[in-house]
Amino acid sequence: MRAAVMYGAGDVRIEDRPDPKVQQPTDAVVRTVMSCVCGSDLWPYKAMPATDTGRAMGHEFLGVVEETGPAVSGVRSGDLVVAPFTYCDNTCDHCAKGLHSSCRHGGRYGFDGVDGGQGEAVRVPQAEGTLVKLPVGEDSPLLPGLLALSDVMGTGHHGAVTAGVSRGDRVLVIGDGAVGLCAVIAAKRLGAEQIILMGRHTDRTDLGRAFGATDVVPERGDEGVARVRDLTAGDGVQKVIEAVGARQTLDTAFGAVGDGGIISRLGVPQYEEGPVGASMIMRNITLTGGMSPARAYIEELMPDVLDGSIEPGRVFDRTFSLDEVPQAYRSMADRRVLKALITL
Amino acid sequence: MRAAVMYGAGDVRIEDRPDPKVQQPTDAVVRTVMSCVCGSDLWPYKAMPATDTGRAMGHEFLGVVEETGPAVSGVRSGDLVVAPFTYCDNTCDHCAKGLHSSCRHGGRYGFDGVDGGQGEAVRVPQAEGTLVKLPVGEDSPLLPGLLALSDVMGTGHHGAVTAGVSRGDRVLVIGDGAVGLCAVIAAKRLGAEQIILMGRHTDRTDLGRAFGATDVVPERGDEGVARVRDLTAGDGVQKVIEAVGARQTLDTAFGAVGDGGIISRLGVPQYEEGPVGASMIMRNITLTGGMSPARAYIEELMPDVLDGSIEPGRVFDRTFSLDEVPQAYRSMADRRVLKALITL
Known part of the structure; x- marks a missing residue:
């Protein structure tokens, strides 16, 4: 063959x-x-x-x-x-x-x-x-x-499930690749009310909107975090699905998640260490997800x-x-x- | 006054x-x-x-x-x-x-x-x-x-709750301080079947046994992980409550937890970065907990x-x-x- x-x-x-x-x-x-x-x-x-x-x-x-x-x-x-x-x-x-x-x-x-x-x-x-x-x-x-x-669909779904996405949630999906877009589908399917898609490829984020994204944030890093905070009355989102795997996007996830929130990672991490110090503890942030x-x-x-x-x-x-x-x-x-x- | x-x-x-x-x-x-x-x-x-x-x-x-x-x-x-x-x-x-x-x-x-x-x-x-x-x-x-x-009791309970301790679970509690001992109480109260307490102060681990610990592991680091694996047929525990806050005890938690397991941290972290790379993703480990x-x-x-x-x-x-x-x-x-x- x-x-x-x-x-x-x-x-x-x-x-x-x-x-x-x-x-x-x-x-x-x-x-x-x-x-x-x-x-x-x-x-x-x-x-x-x-x-x-x-x-x-x-x-x-x-x-x-x-x-x-x-x-x-x-x-x-x-x-x-x-x-x-x-x-x-x-x-x-x-x-x-x-x-x-x-x-x-x-x-x-x-x-x-x-x-x-x-x-x-x-x-x-x-x-x-x-x-x-x-x-x-x-x-x-x-x-x-x-x-x-x-x-991809099972992976996006795993992100939404492990993030505990449920009816009425504010969800941030980081990454406009196929997994991120499927995470948008999954978050909408599980009842998320606001789905913010972070990505800068218009053709992809347009598909994300078709799948249910309510907002698109092309900015990255601190600027991206500030935009997510703006879109959520300053509180950040309850759930983040991180579908890239870079250290920068993990930092963005921690910046954009609200107190008591959950970050689910789907991207294979291209880093070994992450920011899991006192702030994560004081704010009761959960880091979950993994290989679907x-x-x-x-x-x-x-x-x-x-x-x-x-x-x-x-x-x-x-x-x-x-x-x-x-x-x-x-x-x-x-x-x-x-x-x-x-x-x- | x-x-x-x-x-x-x-x-x-x-x-x-x-x-x-x-x-x-x-x-x-x-x-x-x-x-x-x-x-x-x-x-x-x-x-x-x-x-x-x-x-x-x-x-x-x-x-x-x-x-x-x-x-x-x-x-x-x-x-x-x-x-x-x-x-x-x-x-x-x-x-x-x-x-x-x-x-x-x-x-x-x-x-x-x-x-x-x-x-x-x-x-x-x-x-x-x-x-x-x-x-x-x-x-x-x-x-x-x-x-x-x-x-302390509310904090130990928070560890058990966020770790999702439920009937029949194998739980590891790292730390024989007052919070760790209260985590033993909480894990038992929520139905854990095996509660391994990691600590080396006999008077404290004795109290831990009185509270419901089924096993005590005085070893630390890799040796401690090996002992926990021995006590769990090689699989590791489903839930870890980390009640110390040192980087070494966090590493121990990752080593002792089984695939799909949950680590809940209660100790205030005396470190800024932790091992959240590919292994955590491949094994679907969740890191949770925080200030009670x-x-x-x-x-x-x-x-x-x-x-x-x-x-x-x-x-x-x-x-x-x-x-x-x-x-x-x-x-x-x-x-x-x-x-x-x-x-x-």
Whole structure:
């Protein structure tokens, strides 16, 4: 099969890889129908040291089950399925608590002999726990929205859930990338009254407004904090969803959150230390969030995608073929594309 | 009246101060019956720069109302009352959410012209919101336990509440000071199954066992983390209550908490930055807690003190007169006394 492999920063190639086969009784092989490039794929794209062996890329995909191991009974050959961005057994004690991202038998695509999602097929470990059958056909126009359940929509939702967003809340979403925009969808879905989106790419913040943002703040740093305070009668917001991962945006989150507020982080932190000193304690600020247990949310969110009440598929603003994946990375890294869809 | 005033590190004096009088319609004057020294009083006792004016000390007290302003109707002259360690109106939007520590009309004893609690009397601003009437007499043996509601017991409870301690949880309490010991009481009260107390003062950890600690870990740092992991089948605890405030104990908390776990901090941080990088995100760890809104918890906890089902008054291991307050500070700073009770 053909698949995307990264050999170092800026170096993504499409090349032949061994066809995936069932190796464990709990495996399934999925023929990929649709995949995409994640904002988190851009970190290695910017910084990965050169390597001879390469790393299979991609962790968001949707496709048709081709083969299942003997221990897999929940899905079968021919089923159209979506996979969350980490695989999981969906039965261990962590999964039972909804923490599928820490599954005791789980792992990541592209590591430990598991294929990446940006290729023609994927061997999916723990297939019964991982894969969720889709009640539509391969030609459904809803596929991009359903693909978003593999990561960005589940991640934005995780931010809103862990921030405790509830009816009437004032919420700040920092970052106008695909995750930030999905966090806007999630915050609105959970009843937030005011949703302030911090971002400076007009085409993205416009989509954010369409998703439910009530205010857009293009300013950053202290100026951005001052604007949020202005928009909230000086009090700051009750909930912040931080969807960037920079130290500056974390500082902004602390500046913009009101006393007793919650900051939920979704962006992979590009820093090791944060401002958790006396002020955080005196003001009773909570810092939460993390890697989304996307699998936990698929059943809850899917009906809303199917009936059109949420449209996370709109974050995909350009479609690429598998051959064009290197170009998809470049376009996203250059911020010419918000989120690249890959059709196979 | 006579009261304790700190003039710098190690320099606490008992001296004459003006008798408190009602200044605002919302004030009351309380004649102090019982007060105490807080662990947080020891920070200035160790480090306060010398000053000519001095700072009135103490923020935990219980006493008899002597005079009330015209806007005070909830308590009246002759009532025996307890005061939480910050005053508050109990009606603003923050108080309504249970965040009395951020009351819009609140403040701290010993600052802004308000008396400290370690003296013969206190002018209490926002008296109606602040003071809670006690259904016992001045001679009740329950007074120390009721005094604990002003701070340590409400603070330990805040740790358990914000950590989300619930039935069956594995909880680690870091610190065998009075707050840590009250956190043990609170964790047990909320149904924790395993309560590991980290501390190395046997007399204190023995009291912790009496309060409900199931395990005691005297080791610190990596060794302490390893012991907690041993005690929890390698998984770590679901909830940590960090009641010290040192950077090392925060690191211990992160090491000992399991995936998806919650760390609640009660100790005033003696550091500005903490380890909130990628590992916290990958493991979905939440950092919460803060200054207790002690007023919020008094009505909930008081019945349990009155019927003897919790005995936070046992943290007071020595009684001092007002004249002996300087000695009380010294004894606590030298760790010869766990928590000093002051009777007037």
